[in-house]
Amino acid sequence: MDNKSLIYEVKDNIGWITLNRPKKLNAMDRAMLDELDKAFTLAEQDLDVKVVIIKGAGRAFSSGKDLSDEVSKQSFPAEPGERQAFTKDLMDVQRRFDRRWEYISNVAKPTIAQVHGYCLGTGAFLAMVCDFTIAADDAIFGDPSVRMGMLSGMPLWLWLLGVKKAKELVLTGKYIPGKEAETLGLITKSVPAPRLEQEVLDLAEGLKLLHSDALALAKDGINAVMESRGVGAAWRFTTDMQLIMQSKRNRDEDSRFFRIAEEKGFKKALEERDAPFEGFFK
Amino acid sequence: MPTGFGWEFKTQYQKCQWEAAEYKGRQYTDTLYEKVTESIARLTFNRPERRNAFNDSQFSDFHAGLHQANDDPAIKVVIIRGAGPAFGSGHDLSSPGQEESPPINPKLNPTVIDYYGLERRRCGKHEDIMNFPKITIAQVQGACVGAHEILAGACDFIIAAENAMLGVRGFGRMSLWASNYHGQWPAGSSKFHAGKLLPEISGKEAEAVGLVNRAVPFEKLDEETLKWAEGFSRLPLETLVVIKEWFNGMMDITGFGAAQRLHYSQHLQIQYTRFRSDEVNFYKMRRDKGLKGFIAGREQASTPKG
Numbered sequence: 022m023d024n025k026s027l028i029y030e031v032k033d034n035i036g037w038i039t040l041n042r043p044k045k046l047n048a049m050d051r052a053m054l055d056e057l058d059k060a061f062t063l064a065e066q067d068l069d070v071k072v073v074i075i076k077g078a079g080r081a082f083s084s085g086k087d088l089s090d091e092v093s094k095q096s097f098p099a100e101p102g103e104r105q106a107f108t109k110d111l112m113d114v115q116r117r118f119d120r121r122w123e124y125i126s127n128v129a130k131p132t133i134a135q136v137h138g139y140c141l142g143t144g145a146f147l148a149m150v151c152d153f154t155i156a157a158d159d160a161i162f163g164d165p166s167v168r169m170g171m172l173s174g175m176p177l178w179l180w181l182l183g184v185k186k187a188k189e190l191v192l193t194g195k196y197i198p199g200k201e202a203e204t205l206g207l208i209t210k211s212v213p214a215p216r217l218e219q220e221v222l223d224l225a226e227g228l229k230l231l232h233s234d235a236l237a238l239a240k241d242g243i244n245a246v247m248e249s250r251g252v253g254a255a256w257r258f259t260t261d262m263q264l265i266m267q268s269k270r271n272r273d274e275d276s277r278f279f280r281i282a283e284e285k286g287f288k289k290a291l292e293e294r295d296a297p298f299e300g301f302f303k
Numbered sequence: 304m305p306t307g308f309g310w311e312f313k314t315q316y317q318k319c320q321w322e323a324a325e326y327k328g329r330q331y332t333d334t335l336y337e338k339v340t341e342s343i344a345r346l347t348f349n350r351p352e353r354r355n356a357f358n359d360s361q362f363s364d365f366h367a368g369l370h371q372a373n374d375d376p377a378i379k380v381v382i383i384r385g386a387g388p389a390f391g392s393g394h395d396l397s398s399p400g401q402e403e404s405p406p407i408n409p410k411l412n413p414t415v416i417d418y419y420g421l422e423r424r425r426c427g428k429h430e431d432i433m434n435f436p437k438i439t440i441a442q443v444q445g446a447c448v449g450a451h452e453i454l455a456g457a458c459d460f461i462i463a464a465e466n467a468m469l470g471v472r473g474f475g476r477m478s479l480w481a482s483n484y485h486g487q488w489p490a491g492s493s494k495f496h497a498g499k500l501l502p503e504i505s506g507k508e509a510e511a512v513g514l515v516n517r518a519v520p521f522e523k524l525d526e527e528t529l530k531w532a533e534g535f536s537r538l539p540l541e542t543l544v545v546i547k548e549w550f551n552g553m554m555d556i557t558g559f560g561a562a563q564r565l566h567y568s569q570h571l572q573i574q575y576t577r578f579r580s581d582e583v584n585f586y587k588m589r590r591d592k593g594l595k596g597f598i599a600g601r602e603q604a605s606t607p608k609g
Contacts, residue, residue, distance in 0.1 A: 170542045172549060179553050186513045188459050192438070192546055193534065205513065251557035258556060262549040269541050301534030 027056035028078075029063060035225055036064035036073040036130075043079025048087035049143050057147075058121065065128050071233060072225045073128065075151060076135040077144075082160065085142025088279075089287060092118075108264060115263045119174050123256045126150035126177075127244055129237040131228050135221040136160045136199070137214060146175045152240060153224060154208035156199035157217045162207060163196035168294050169278040172266040176255035180247065181207050193302040319431035320424070322373075324366035334364035335386075336371055339529065342379045342536035344372040351387025356395035357450055359402045362428065369435060379540045380532040381435070383458060384442035385451075390467065393449025394425075396585070397594045406573075408586070415571070422570040430563055433457040433551060436544050438535045442528040443467045443506065444521055459547060461515035462528045463506030469514070470503040472605050502605065 028039040038060045040047035049057075064073045077083055086093045125132070125147070134148040136156035142164050148154045156162075164173040178187040186205055190197070203211035212220045228236065282290035326336075335347040346368040348355035355361070372381045385391050398404040400411065403421055407413050413421075432439065432454060441455035443463040448471045455461050455469075463469075510518035519527045535543065554560075578584035583604045588597040 167538055167542055167546060170539050172542075172546060176553055179550060183513050184550060184554060185461065185516055188547070188550055189516050191550075192459065192538070192543060194538075251553065254556045255553045258552055259549065262545060262552070266542065266545050269545070297537045298534060301530060301537075 025056075026050065026053040027060060029056075029060040031064075031067060031070055034069055034071045034229055036060075036067065036070040038064070038073060038075045040075070040077045040083050043077075043081075045087065046081040046084035046139055047077040047079065047144070048084050048090075049092070050087040050090035051092040053087075054092060054121070061125060061128055065130060070130060071229045073130055073132045074135055074221060074225060075132065075147060076221075077138065079138075081138030081144075082134070082136040082140040082148065083144025084139045085144045085164070088282065108268070111264055111267055112260065115174075115267075116260045119256060119260045119263065122146050122150045122175065127241070129241070130233075131236055131240065133221055133224060133228075135217060136162075136208070137217055141196070142166060142173070148208065149175060149177045149181065154210075155217065155221050155224065156202060156208050156211050157214035158198065158200045158211050159214060160199035160202070160211070161196045162199065162202045163194065164191060165194040165196075165294070167192060168194045168298070170266070170269075172259075172263050174259045174263050176252055176259050179255075180252060181205075189302075194298070195302045319434070320428050321366035321369035321431055321435070324363060324370050326367040326371040326374075329364070329367050331364050331368065333358070333361035334368055336364075336368040338375075338378070339382070340533070340536070341377045343382065343529070343532045344368070344375070344378045344380070345382040345384065346372075348383075348385040348391055351385070351389070353395060354389040354392035354446055355385040355387065355451070356392045356404075358395045358398045358404050361395075362404070366428075369432070373435070373437065378437060379536045379538075379543075380438045380440065382440050382442055382528055382532055383454070384528070385444070387445075389445035390441070390443040390447040390455065391451030392446050393451055396589070396597075406585070418571045419567065422567040426563065426566045426570060429453050429457045436547075437540070438532075438543055438547070440528055440532055440535075442524060443469070443515070444524055446471070455515075460531060461509075462517045462519065462524065462531060463509060463515045464521040464524050465505065465507040465518045466521060467506035467509075467518075468503050469506070469509055472502045472602050 026040075026042050028037070028041050030037050038057070040049075040053065040057075042048060042050070042053060047053075061073070064070045131153070132151040133153040133155065134151040136148050136154060137160050138157075140148050140156070140160055140162050145162055145164055148156075148162075164175075166173045173191045178191055181187075182190065182205055189195075197205070197207075199208065199211040202208045210220070278290050278294050281293055331349075333349055335349050337345050337347070339345050346365060348361060348365070350356065350358070350361055369381065372378045394404045396405050400408050403425060407418065407421060429450075438460075439458040440460045440462060441458040443455055443461055444467050445464070447455055447463075447467055447469045452469055504512075504514075506515060506518040509515040517527060517531075578587070583597075583601050585597060588600050592600065
């Protein structure tokens, strides 16, 4: 496998997927997403793999979509004066992107997200669609999409948190630490950072003792119930709402995040994005 | 014999209730309208002597306020609060019989069509608020009961006083309105355990289970709510509204939309309740002991003895 932005290896019946762009806080670009797809396909087909663990190299799990990569540019709203892409093309791109998370949530093996540092945006999506999410107490979860005029396209916010807390996180774009994520039910467990790796290994070792078929069927059963209670339709609906979000014209009052990023760089754009909300939504 | 309450079908082309309320030239009395800042409107239920219980006039002013806030392009956030010690105690059970707030008195001999039309209108009020196309924040102190608890649930956010009291003994949480108490939806939320939700819970308890967003000391309530409203007013409105529509749409997908319909029929069925001799009979108690006597009797009947 091409090891540029993602490392996949099998060791002791565990499929290890390591997001590997540490200098970019494992931001997901087109290349990483393609390799993520391939890694899950391999892990699912390999009879030697009983459990899949996903983690991030360096200081973070993942800071989300790489906002400077074409994978993000495809889904920006058009700037004033710019011609909007055809809806059918937008739908095609967006549906593939959104359905990736649905596919991962249905992989027929138990999946564990091992989260430290930033776990934002699509990084949080990946953590949420895993069966288990074990985080460091000081890991940071959230999705700042609203502050950039974008939708956080993950139905499971609602299913995991309930409507009040889901609206709180997604409509404010705020971040929360791992400990609070555990209290809210967003993740399985939060532990002190030095304990994280061992906690995940202990869980994986326990899962390895269980019967593969039973695990697969139990997971599928729970997913089927959730799907029949609306998650299935919600994946489709989420893509529709993404298109609406992309089709609206950027007004002056909206965030000019991407324009500022072009002019002054992403670091400055992030600062200017979050500065107005300092001290709010605590 | 039909009482004249009537049956109105609401199609997609008809206005929702707040949209049909006229605000131009209105003197707000039972609900007050103000602009706190250019982008924040605040509606205050103003019948503190009745614990802000809803009568037709309070609803009418409330709907007009929502309409006015919606039509003002500068407004992004609407705070909804109550004057006096309570957010609100639900529908005014002592309203005159011809009003739509109290239960229909069986003496009026309403038909099923009358009941159903009334219930659709009464329950539909809350769906309309849930779909209000700007951010809504309920600021809750004191009692938050019945229709007011549903209303708070229909808002996007609830900021409550720690000692606020949601629900009331004798008026079960898992009854009429549980099917559409938005804060509990979806019932798969890991923090929701049906058996643990007591008839009344404090703002602090509600925060712990995720039914309200924040609980603060009462003296900080105004300030905290305004802070959240100010934060939201700094976010792009179109983005907020599309995200809100997405969440509400997903809740519809889970069956919430169908549950709204269930709410009408539940309310209707309740109207046909026959009280056994040992059960708390609202109409009899109100006649014999007055409204206060009824409330005391209800509380006593639902308090475990010993």
